[in-house]
Amino acid sequence: MTESLHGLRIAGSAFNWALRFYVRHLPLVVGVSLIPSVQRFWLVSEGDRVGAPLAVGTEVVAEGTRVVLVWLLLRLAFRGDPLLRPLTVRRRWRLLTDFIDRHLVAFLTQFVVLAAAFVVLDLLPNTAIATLVPADDRDTVTAVVVAAKNPTVIAMTFIWMIGVGVAMMRATAAPPSTAPATTPGDGTERPARG
Numbered sequence: 001m002t003e004s005l006h007g008l009r010i011a012g013s014a015f016n017w018a019l020r021f022y023v024r025h026l027p028l029v030v031g032v033s034l035i036p037s038v039q040r041f042w043l044v045s046e047g048d049r050v051g052a053p054l055a056v057g058t059e060v061v062a063e064g065t066r067v068v069l070v071w072l073l074l075r076l077a078f079r080g081d082p083l084l085r086p087l088t089v090r091r092r093w094r095l096l097t098d099f100i101d102r103h104l105v106a107f108l109t110q111f112v113v114l115a116a117a118f119v120v121l122d123l124l125p126n127t128a129i130a131t132l133v134p135a136d137d138r139d140t141v142t143a144v145v146v147a148a149k150n151p152t153v154i155a156m157t158f159i160w161m162i163g164v165g166v167a168m169m170r171a172t173a174a175p176p177s178t179a180p181a182t183t184p185g186d187g188t189e190r191p192a193r194g
Contacts, residue, residue, distance in 0.1 A: 001063045003103055003104075003105035003106045003109075004105055004106070004109050005106070006103060006105075006106040006109075007103070007105060007106035007107065007109025007110060007112075007113075008109060008113070010106060010109075010110070010164060010167045010168065010171070011109065011110055011113040012166065013163075013167055014160055014161075014164040014167045015160050015163070016168070017163045017166075017167070018156060018159040018160040018162075018163045019074075019156075021073075021076075021077070021159050021163065022155070022159050023154055025076060028076075029069070029073075029151065029155045029159070030070065030151040030155075032065060032068065033065075033069065033150045033151035033154070033155045034060065034150075034151060035062065035065040036062035036063075036065050036066060036150045036154075037148075037150035037151055038147070039058045039059070039061065039062040040062065040143070040146040040147050040150060041143045041144070041146065041147035042058070042143075043055060043058060043059075044139065044142050044146050044147075045139060045140060045143035047139060050161045053054070066154075066158075069158065070158055070162075071157065073128030073158055073159055073162055074162060077162050077163070077166055078092070078166075081166060081170070082172055083173055083174060084166065084169055084170065084173065087173075092169055095168070095169040095172040095173050096165055096168055096169050096172070098172045099168040099169065099171055100168070102147045102172070103168075103171075109166070110161075110164050113136040114157075117157070121149075121153050122149075122153075126142075127146060129141055129142055129145065167169065
């Protein structure tokens with residue numbers, strides 16, 4: 001049970017960090033997310049009128065944009081973390097895998113929290129649309145919701161999961177007595193007061 005609580009603390013800490021990170025980098029996150037957002041809106045609202053090659057092509061662009069977004073977010077997260085910034089990618093990866101080896105239940109707890117977020121932020125809205133919105137309006141409402149989720153829910157989920165990884169790396173890298181009061185690092189940590 002202690003490891004599950006440790007996992008919940010990491011998820012909560014990472015989520016709080018992710019909110020601050022999201023707000024601080026809002027123009028970048030929203031700007032890059034607009035590409036898949038526009039693509040989703042167009043594809044969902046046009047439906048069967050879009051030919052398969054065009055649909056696949058725009059899907060590749062949208063997913064490629066998300067990969068670029070995650071890469072940018074990782075760079076910003078590590079650049080803003082004084083503990084992890086000087087480390088190589090290999091050392092960061094080792095810190096993450098060491099955490100997972102030592103705290104497997106805390107690591108797996110992240111998937112439970114992510115699944116709960118998926119139910120609340122994806123399944124419930126989709127079910128509400130399917131049951132509450134008249135059939136004639138369903139495509140338009142779905143297109144708006146899907147477009148809105150790209151710069152908000154999807155981007156925030158990316159940031160939150162990066163925050164989870166950074167928190168795990170920081171927990172492994174810093175001895176408990178010197179670990180910052182807030183994790184993961186975003187360049188605004190304050191030393192823990194003893």
